[in-house]
Amino acid sequence: MVSRVKRLLIGRPRKSTELDNEKLTKVKALAVLSSDALSSVAYGTEQILIVLVAAGFTAIWYSLPIALAVLGLLAILILSYRQTIFAYPHGGGAYIVAKDNLGVSTGLLAGGSLLVDYILTVAVSASAGTDAITSAFPSLHEHSVAIAVTVIIILTIINLRGVTESASFIAIPVYLFVLSIVVLIVSGLIKFAISGGNASVPEIGTAVSNVSLFLLLKAFSSGCSALTGVEAVSNAIPNFKVPAEKNAAKTLIMMGTILGFMFTGITLLAYWYGITPNVKETVxxxxxxxxxxxxxxxxxxxxxxxxxxxxxxxxxxxxxPLLSFMLAKDKYLPHAFMVRGDRLGFSNGIIFLGVASALLVAAFHGETGNLIPLYAVGVFIPFTLSQLGMMIRWKKLKPAGWKAKFAVNTVGMLTTLTITLIFVITKFANVWVAFIFLPIVMLIFFRIHRHYQNTADELRIQLDKDKPCIKGSTIVIPVSAVTRAVLNSISYAKSLTDNVVAVYVGFDEEEIRKMEAKWEEWNPGVRLIVLRSRYRSVMRPLVKFIDTVEWKNAATDHITILIPQFITKHWWQAILHNQTSVFIRTYLMNHKDIVVATVPYHLNK
Structure with missing residues (x-):
């Protein structure tokens, strides 16, 4: 049943040899990797205006020079990340650049920031999309959480089907969105040219007494939320068709050009129409x-x-999933993030992202607007570290033309550092949690890494000294009754060794007497040891007995606890039976250095 549903949702398994078919063309990659950046035109201008209208309607003309500054920063980032793509063609973006040039801790800060940011991206995007729906249909507002979580589930399933399949699904709406915004901008420009805009719109340069540098910097930092997602192309270079780095660089340039045009157009139209933010309707x-x-x-x-x-x-x-894979490969995340699923994607990373973001949406009741500053800080920290790392790389290697590249990254680093500081200063109430959460994330990375190192140290053998120790075998079979499951276990145990003993834990004398009589009548050729439990506990006397056997035989025998277990035909039938065998196995596996094995007996009815 579960397998059939899985196949229906994500499709048939793919062979490892089909991995090359999962690589993206520039057209599909632009849709998949630019959807975050391109979608930001839906709220980037709005974030600027929300800050400016606090100083009054007259202040909205400042949105134009602020938008120009945002475009300048976009150009710097595009040029900087283009250099990163060619310098690190295997992907990883800010994490790899920072780790390689600034050290492991700095790399983990960049990687941790991006991981958190991607979770926020899904939560904020799902909530923002829900807001667009409820703007057109206000009656759906009370169902916003359910809508957002449903969309996250659908996106998770689509991505579990594989990169190329999700790209094919996403490409059409992404390009329709670009086309619709272009049509909107062109139509708006024509209308403005014919009939003019809002007559009450303040002229550019109009003095506004209560506009401060602090307010303008805050508006600029808010507008920079339109730049989130720019780094995604440099992270996902392995997903491109060969030549991967050239295709990634071209995709990055295309994304920057389209984003710049749409952001400029929306900002101009918002100014000419005299539009101000509205809680119930987007810009x-x-x-x-x-x-x-x-x-x-x-x-x-x-x-x-x-x-x-x-x-x-x-x-x-x-x-x-790609960034998680790289962190897991370096032993800073669980190895499960390195495993490719049936459809050749890193399915554990995809599932984790979906679950984490859905929980975030539910926790904030779909009102994730306050997370946008934190979401932006999560990007600008890696932006800054990546630029600084590239500066050090150019200074250290000094390839041909390195001074020009160094200059580009220097401007990028200073700009993104300034933006980060502006975010921290102007929106501290929204971003302070990052200063608590990011150190915790890094601590988790280091604890995971230490565990893997300790595990490797304890498991490592000396090939010239450590040899297998040949011993005998003592098998202990816990039994609760004379059944076919017990018969099956004894048959298997006797095929391995003659040193087999059965153990029965009884709670009252009448029960014990009946068991001893039945065992004697059956006479399977295995001694039955009866343990009396005064407190109706199976585990306590059983573990005490195992300790005794282990102490007496540890030097000469391997101790094996062979647990009989019958398996019901249907999964729900297992609920009808106590799970003593499961509890015994779980306890012994976690507390004893002995062999614990299960002999299944499958029921047919």
């Missing part, structure tokens, strides 16, 4: 209504915007 919704009215085009733009905001999470679904 894009207001622009679309002002341009087309509440007709078919308006609802199409709202629908495709909601879809792209949902699909923005797919960037995280592409990058998170």
């Amino acid at each position: 894009v919704s207001q622009i679309a209504e002002s341009t087309f009215g509440r007709g078919v085009l308006y609802y199409f733009i709202q629908a495709i915007t909601a879809v792209i905001l949902f699909l923005a999470a797919n960037t995280a679904y592409s990058a998170f």
Whole structure:
């Protein structure tokens, strides 16, 4: 049943030799890896205006120079990450760059920040997409959490089906969104040219008495949330078709060009139409209504915007599993993140991301807007560390033309560092948790790494000295009655050794007497030892007996506890039986240095 449902949801298993078929073309990669960055035009301008309107309607003209500064930063980041792609063609982005040039701890800070950011990306994207739906259909607002979690589940299943299949599914809505925003911008420009904009819009340069440098910096940092997701291409280079680094670099340039055009257009239209943020309606919704009215085009733009905001999470679904794989490969995350699933994706990373983000949405009741500053800080810390790492790399290696590359990364590092400090200063109330959470994440990384090191040290053998120790074998079979499961276990034990003993734990004398009589009548050729339990506990007398056997025979014999267990035909039938054998096995495996084995007997009815 479970297997059939799994096959229905994620498809047939794929062979390892089919891995090359999972590589992405530039067209598909742009859709998958740029969905987060491109979707940010739906809220980037809005984040700037939310800050500016605190100083009054007249202050909205400042959105234009702020947007210009954001575009400048976008250009710097695109150039910087293009250099990173060619310097580190195996992917990993900020984590690999920082670890290679700044040390392990700094690399883990970058990697941990990105992992947390990808979880936030999915949560914020799902919530933002839900907001777009509830803007058009306010009656659905009370179901926002259910809508967001449902979308996360769907995205998780799609990505479990494989990279190429999820790319094929996502490409159409992503390109429809780009087309719809381009149509909206062009139509808005034509309308403005014909009829003009809002007459009450303040002119550029209008003096606003209560606008401070602090307010402008806060608005700029808020607008920089539109740059989240830019780093995803450099993280996911292994997902590209050969030549991977060249295709990744071209995809990055295309993403930056499209993002810059859309962000500029939306910001200009918002200014010309005199649009201000509204709790119940997004800025894009207001622009679309002002341009087309509440007709078919308006609802199409709202629908495709909601879809792209949902699909923005797919960037995280592409990058998170790869980054988790690299951290797990370096022994800073569980090895389970290195395992490819049936469809050749890193399925454990995909599932973990889906579960974590769904829990985050539920915990914040779908109101994840306050997480956007934390979400942005989670990106700008790796941005800064990556630029600094590349500066050190150029300074150390000094390849041809390194000074120009060094200059680009220096400007990028100083800019992103400034943005990070602005975020921390202006939005400390929203980002202070990062200063607690990130050290905890790094501590977890180090504890996992220490465990793997300790495990390797204890398991390592000296090939010239450590040889197998040949001993005899003593087998102890716990029994609760004379059954076919016990017969099956005794038959197996006798095939291994003649040194077999059965142990029965009884609670009252009448019960013990009946068991001894039945065992004597059956006479399986194995001695039965009866243990009396005054406190109705099976484990206590059994463990005490095993200790005695272990002490007497440790030098000469391997001690094996052979547990009989019958397996019901249907899974639900197991609930009807006590699970004493499971408890015994679990306890002994965790507390005793002996062999614990189970001999199953399958029921047919």
